Amino acid sequence: MIRQIRLFLVLLLSLASPLAAQDAPSDPAVLVADDVRLTADNRLIATGNVEALYQGRRLTAREITYDHGTGQLAITGPLTLTDVEGALVVADSAELDRDLTNGILRGARIVMQDQLQLAAVEMRRTDARFNQLYKTAVTSCRVCDNGRPPLWQIRAQRVIHDEQERQLYFDNAQFRILNTTVLYLPRLRLPDPTLDRARGFLTPSLVNSSLLGTGIRVPYFIPIGDSRDLTLAPFLATNSKRLEFRYRQAFRQGEIEFNGAVAEDDFSPDPTRGYLFGTGRFELPRDFILRFNVELSSDDTFLLDHGFSDKDRLINEVSVERARRDEYIRGAITHFQSRRVGESNATLPTLAGNAEYERRFFPTRIGGELRFGATLHSHYRSSDSTLATLDRFADGRDVTRLTTRxxxxxxxxxxxxxxxxxxxxxxxxxxxxxxxxxxxxxxxxxxxxxxxxxxxxxxxxxxxxxxxxxxxxxxxxxxxxxxxxxxxxxxxxxxxxxxxxxxxxxxxxxxxxxxxxxxxxxxxxxxxxxxxxxxxxxxxxxxxxxxxxxxxxxxxxxxxxxxxxxxxxxxxxxxxxxxxxxxxxxxxxxxxxxxxxxxxxxxxxxxxxxxxxxxxxxxxxxxxxxxxxxxKVSEWAIDGSYRFAQHWTGHAEWRFDAAAERSVRAGAGLTYSNECVDITLSVSRRFTSSTILEPETNFGFTVGFTGFSSATRDRSFTRTCRN
Incomplete structure (x- = not known):
């Protein structure tokens, strides 16, 4: 007869075998149930709202039977098991060891990070590390009880989840959309949602450009230890071949990041084109900060042709500065490079140096604030011309200035x-x-x-x-x-x-x-x-x-x-x-x-x-x-996005030159988002033209699946189940 009280029973380590008692941790297991009884054959049976806790793992079930002789738990479900990482396992029944780490679960379903779901006919837990799931369906989409398949899923004969490496390994996998197989993969490896920096492919995108042609961009992320990573993004199109890269590294006292690309374009006379942008910041002794900025491009139009940037003046700079409550110090060397039509870098001050110092004092006798400042500036032109222009000063002039105040x-x-x-x-x-x-x-x-x-x-x-x-x-x-x-x-x-x-x-x-x-x-x-x-x-x-x-x-x-x-x-x-x-x-x-x-x-x-x-x-x-x-300049610029339905967001941009009565740039796009997928279709047009630029139209299509290395960005996009 079930007693209508809750009993708290501490399973001391003495209940286990003497050998296990020597190796087990000192933390005891805790069992909570409506009814607990000990049988003559040394079995512990707990029934009714059973809850067991051991080393951060939590198990709830309808009935648990613990066999002291074998150290095994026979569990009657429905049961739920939550591990220390927060992953949730739901099953119909299970046979587990006393540590709740190894055993067999039948009719199992794992929910990781409240996002990724793995449903299997049977699951085996071994070595307190591996979960082997058989006849498995994996998806991050919401699964409803109305019998309709999820938007996408991966079906596999077997899935192995390595909890230590936080990886999922698939055997004989099928990628399905609305239960229709679109891709078969004999072997597949994906990161689980708990891994923030996983080696593998990122979201690909399709591009159609009137200049570059039709192509696909497939980024691949490579972590290099805990403090570095490299992303390679090959882009193959009918008129262009390009390899993009991004390198990031964090140091104890700073960080750097470099972005660049190398391309071969059929429409360019240059056999190889490219660019390199980089930034860095380092903390130096005595509160000084070192910063650098790198901006390089092989020619005047590469950045615009490939859509990396619309900058037409590139800045390379290294600086050291310190800012305190009453003092500021800065020194910098800057190099400018113009990519504008009609500007000559020989007659522009392309190299400049600056040194600044400022200090505040608060004299008690006269009151107020006393401020001292000094600035040393110099800029250099590569031109040697000494011929006077309309303003009576030569195009090659170089100037150095000292200012104190x-x-x-x-x-x-x-x-x-x-x-x-x-x-x-x-x-x-x-x-x-x-x-x-x-x-x-x-x-x-x-x-x-x-x-x-x-x-x-x-x-x-x-x-x-x-x-x-x-x-x-x-x-x-x-x-x-x-x-x-x-x-x-x-x-x-x-x-x-x-x-x-x-x-x-x-x-x-x-x-x-x-x-x-x-x-x-x-x-x-x-x-x-x-x-x-x-x-x-x-x-x-x-x-x-x-x-x-x-x-x-x-x-x-x-x-x-x-x-x-x-x-x-x-x-x-x-x-x-x-x-x-x-x-x-x-x-x-x-x-x-x-x-x-x-x-x-x-x-x-x-x-x-x-x-x-x-x-x-x-x-x-x-x-x-x-x-x-x-x-005169008269120009409008409009950009924005509007979420007009739960899953649909539109975005657009428009730049219009009212003085010339022509558009400069325009674009529009549509994004569908839910809990497991982001799909974006976009189109853009650059109308500007010059002696080195041609108008360009671009179409883009991107599909991103969430749940593995990226989580749902907003819970309001989650779909609801309807009968």
């Missing part, structure tokens, strides 16, 4: 909550120029004293509906002495006037030009915080300066026309942002002249939530030869 900052809080800040400093700039032309100075030195006073008055108001309003007017008066020397304008060539430099004493982004004399800047910002979850802000500002700032000793103006800073009163800067709880964010800024005509404008809107990720950008720039822009 000492600044003092101090802030106060005045009555009524007004925040005042004062800044003063002295800057020394020294330039050495070679091959600058016969009319330019070969060296120049300039001292620049600076003064700036800024007042801010933040005002806050909260309403009874918990709405918060913040208004902050700002005004600044500044002065810079000295004059701009007659040297080439090499660094401060592209000026952006925005909220970040509105209240800087100089809006130039490099020391070879500075704003000098008196200037005033004002601005006001307004922000509204609504408890409903949305927030809006608006800011505007403008700069006023002396008339003589516009000219450079009678030469062409230092500021370009489209910078918004060329006139005595700068263009009006207006910027705004809106965001709400649904994930919608809209940001815009623009420069408007005295007639309120637009000089520059940009806007971006994005909408991001669980089902939607869409972004649109618009840019408008007026024509400006000084910024190498002979015609």
């Amino acid at each position: 000492l600044d003092w900052y101090r802030g106060w809080t005045l009555p009524a909550g007004v925040l005042a800040s004062f800044q003063t400093g002295l800057i020394l700039d020294h330039f050495e120029i070679s091959q600058a032309g016969i009319t330019a100075a070969s060296q120049a030195t300039e001292l620049t004293p600076t003064l700036a006073l800024e007042l801010r008055w933040p005002l806050l108001k909260s309403t009874r509906h918990a709405v918060t309003h913040v208004i902050e007017p700002v005004a600044q008066l500044s002065w810079s002495g000295g004059s701009n020397p007659d040297i080439p304008l090499d660094e401060a060539t592209l000026i952006e006037f925005d909220e970040g430099n509105l209240f800087n004493p100089s809006r130039f982004n490099a020391p070879d030009r500075r704003e000098r004399g008196y200037s005033a800047a004002y601005g006001v910002s307004y922000t509204r915080f609504d408890p409903a979850g949305w927030q809006g802000s608006l800011a505007l500002g403008q700069v006023w300066r002396e008339e003589r700032l516009l000219e450079r000793d009678g030469l062409t103006p230092s500021f370009a026309k489209s910078s918004g800073l060329r006139a005595r009163a700068s263009d009006l800067l207006i910027a705004g942002q809106f965001r709400n709880a649904t994930g919608l964010t809209v940001t815009a800024r623009g420069l408007f002249d005295s007639m309120f005509d637009t000089t520059k404008a940009e806007a971006r809107a994005s909408w991001r939530n669980d089902d939607t990720n869409i972004a649109a950008t618009y840019v408008w720039l007026s024509a400006d030869p000084a910024e190498n822009r002979p015609a």
Whole structure:
């Protein structure tokens, strides 16, 4: 008669044989059941809600019989067995040893990582390591009780699961889609889901390109120990043969990664083409960080032809830096290589060196913050030309600059909550120029004293509906002495006037030009915080300066026309942002002249939530030869994805040149995802053409099976069972 209580019985090691007791661990097994009895022939029988625990393994069953003489467990199911790795085994009945590691399970089904399922007529566990499954079906798709087959499965005569190596070995395997055999493999090896870095093939993809032809890309992953791996991806197409590679290695104090490819293209006159991109980061003694970046390409169009990158200026750099609370040090050597049509690397500053040092002090006697900085910069052109061009400076000029500065900052809080800040400093700039032309100075030195006073008055108001309003007017008066020397304008060539430099004493982004004399800047910002979850802000500002700032000793103006800073009163800067709880964010800024005509404008809107990720950008720039822009720029860029059904997601991109009234790039795709497969079909078109580029259309088809080396990315994609 079953007693309606739960009994806790500890199976001490003395129940086992004396020899087993000497070798077994000290942790006892624990048995929990509704009824437990010990028979005359020394058998322990537990029935009703039986649960056994031993060394992290957990067994539940309807009945367990333990034979003290043989040390075996006879289990009547349905039973479940969970191992230390979290794998779940479900069976109808079993015969196991006392350690729950070896034995036979009938009608067994293994569920690994809540993803991969292995169902077998019989399973044998041996050596506490191997699971041998006979007449097995393997799938990561959800299996329903309505009799319908899973979307895909692997049927095998035998499957061996090596728990130590975490590998699955298949004998006489059949790959089936909806129970239809599409592939037969006498031998097959796959990683189990617990293995993060398994040697083997990754998701292949089919590609159809108007340039490359029709082909297939099959990546193969090779782990090299615990800290290195190599991925090889051969690509075979009708017009191209390519081998891609990626090498990664982690060190105790750093990491490196290199990506590259070698190709033979029928449409190219070069017999062999390729590229190499690499990055690295290492921690050095005394908190220094070493970084390097490598970007190499065999020719101007390889990266675009094969879709690796649209970069047309390659950067190779090695740097060492250290950032602490009150100190910053950096040194770098950079090499630039232009792949743009019409640009000559001989007349561009392709090699540059930079050394920077900055330190903060907090003097107690005068208060505030004292900041010292020093910068050494040099750039080199390979051209030896000394002939003067339209700006009177030779194309082969080389420049070295030393800049040191000492600044003092101090802030106060005045009555009524007004925040005042004062800044003063002295800057020394020294330039050495070679091959600058016969009319330019070969060296120049300039001292620049600076003064700036800024007042801010933040005002806050909260309403009874918990709405918060913040208004902050700002005004600044500044002065810079000295004059701009007659040297080439090499660094401060592209000026952006925005909220970040509105209240800087100089809006130039490099020391070879500075704003000098008196200037005033004002601005006001307004922000509204609504408890409903949305927030809006608006800011505007403008700069006023002396008339003589516009000219450079009678030469062409230092500021370009489209910078918004060329006139005595700068263009009006207006910027705004809106965001709400649904994930919608809209940001815009623009420069408007005295007639309120637009000089520059940009806007971006994005909408991001669980089902939607869409972004649109618009840019408008007026024509400006000084910024190498002979015609105006008006361009739209839209990209995003939308999940319109449980398993279906659409994605698209479009880039449109409104000034030229033509598309630049367009693409669309459709992805089907569930718990066991990802299928993507995509098409893209590049419309741009030049003397070295042709328009190109690409079709892509990718099928990825999850469950072995990759898990389902989102549980919401899991299908439901319906009768």
